[in-house]
Amino acid sequence: MKATDALDEIAFLLERNLASPYKTKAFRGALAAIEAFTEEEIAAGVEDGSLKRRKGIGATTWTVIEQAVAGDVPEYLADLRKRIGGPVTQTGAELRAQLKGDLHSHSYWSDGTTDLATMARTAERLGHDYLVASDHSPSLRIANGLSTERLEQQLEELATLNDSFDDFRMLSGIEVDILETGELDQSEDVLDRLDVVVASVHSKLRTPSAEMTKRMLAGIRSPHTNVLGHCTGRLVQGGRGTRPQSTFDAEAVFAACAENNVAVEINSRPERQDPPDNLITLALEAGCLFSIDSDAHAPGQLGLLDLGAARAHGLGIPADRIITTWPLDRLLEWCR
Known part of the structure; x- marks a missing residue:
């Protein structure tokens, strides 16, 4: 070889x-x-x-x-x-085979380990049709979050990178923080230019339920938000230790997701497993769409989608309710 x-x-x-x-x-x-x-x-x-x-x-x-x-x-x-070697798990293999892309990944533009080209080549080799570059936003300084100027530079790199592919596409995006005010942590002008916006809460995760609910609802109702990322912020295992899930009015949050056409992320990282099963079931009953994402910070972590697919399969989520099973044209039309 x-x-x-x-x-x-x-x-x-x-x-x-x-x-x-x-x-x-x-x-x-x-x-x-x-x-x-x-x-x-x-x-x-x-x-x-x-x-x-x-x-x-x-x-x-x-x-x-x-x-x-x-x-x-x-x-x-x-x-x-x-x-x-082989799949991480065989459970949900049929659903995993239907996944066409991944809306949540990080490169060395923020806290990932490699460049966009390496992430893209790995995603293409895995059979993806698309991968979203969703590096962090400015307030997450510990993760080298992108200022507006740096994000605009990344957009230029993505345009050049996509010229080297035939059937694969690296989509522009961001994992933008939902600030304590409920505002998104990036300028509206640049958010308007992105293909996909994943909005997540990363700070003050122990905020009282009523305040956290208000914060999340404001982020969900932003016209820029496409996906609600790892909604509870919990950690259940791994080198960073464990962290309890944040508390919020889940029925109100998922109703807002359904009403505002915001997909609920099923985060495939084994240390997150976020949302928990009971909240995924609640979101399914609320009529939500879902996005199975890897939250990869390294190329190999794109393979963690196997775990998200296994959870979605086990909880009975229909494939058509999962936006990452959709063809690229349908996904982009929905995001717009």
Whole structure:
């Protein structure tokens, strides 16, 4: 197999398994160090040892490259495939196959680990028709949220990037904070230019229920909002510890989502599993649409959609109520 494919697959599997970014960075770095070379140039660099001395190549990644050039599946990759390869779960596989895209992902423009092009190429390889670049908004400084000026620069990069694809499209978007006032944390002018807006609450998650409900309702009623992101903000596992879900009048919030044509996100990250099952059922009964999203911060995490599809399947959500099963034209018309 190609050395570049081996490094990419190893990074993907580690990222999907939520391994330490420091571990995955080694393989992404090695990939970046050799991806501009032809297979013949890589083979020559292995033969004379010059590639081993190249910046970004370490002992483990050198062994992977060397074994791949020799025509073998690298031992490191074979072990990963055995332990964590294949779908994350087989549950909901039929629904997962109907998903055409993902509306929530992050790049190094905010707190993701790679560039937009790497996210896009991975999404295309997974069979996506589209992926939304939804980096954070300015108030989330800890996540390097995008100012209006930086978001406008990202829009220019997306336009150039899309020129390199035939059937795949990277959509413009944002995960915009719903501020304490209920306003969205970005200028209306730039929000008007985006394909998809995911609105989420990231701060003051223990605000009393009445105040949180008022805040969320204002965000949902904004004409710019398309998707309500990870609505409870809870964390149920993982390296960041756990965090209880925020409290709000769920019936009022989901009624507003249904009334204002805002989809409720089913966040596929295993540490979030947000909303909880009982709230998904309530949203389904309220007539809401849903968006199954990965909230990926690394390319491999795009594969976490398997988990969201499994939850949606288990709770009996019809495929047509899930906007990420829709073709691109229908999705964009609905967002507009």
